[in-house]
């Protein structure tokens with residue numbers, strides 16, 4: 001079983017999950033947007049993105065789906081089931097549409113786009129991302145050791161990339177606040 005990854009945000013989450021679960025995967029570094037690798041990766045993920053988990057002739061893409069599958073394969077409750085599941089889904093969904101969306105915007109402009117030579121940094125998109133991040137960072141999941149925590153924490157090292165260009169905020173809003 002192969003887990004294709006790069007150093008970027010979503011693949012880092014998949015790698016962290018696989019390591020946390022001690023999943024029996026071979027880690028394979030990938031550059032799916034590199035023209036020389038596109039043909040191979042289009043067959044595995046038509047979006048040309050990583051992470052991708054390949055089991056036999058099946059390929060699975062999307063970080064959360066991979067986390068779910070690895071949790072199944074290792075018999076873990078890391079991907080919550082039962083009554084705890086809605087809480088996990090809530091934070092995954094919120095993170096996708098808010099925190100992660102904002103981080104991705106800045107990361108794409110400043111890192112991915114530059115790495116692949118996809119054009120100059122668009123300051124308007126960076127500003128949008130920074131503003132979304134500032135708003136989203138006032139809320140964060142709790143400290144339950146499940147996917148929603150890892151998903152946010154894995155992006156934390158890349159926060160420097162984002163917060164270095166904005167003033168520090170005072171405190172964090174309580175998640176129960178409206």
Ligand SMILES: N[C@@H](CCC(=O)N[C@@H](CS)C(=O)NCC(=O)O)C(=O)O
Pocket residue numbers: 006007008009010011030031032033048049050051061062063064112
């Ligand atoms: N929604 C997808 C997003 C995947 C994605 O955007 N991957 C980016 C990195 S964050 C990518 O493959 N970029 C090209 C690269 O890293 O080489 C997921 O959750 O897996």
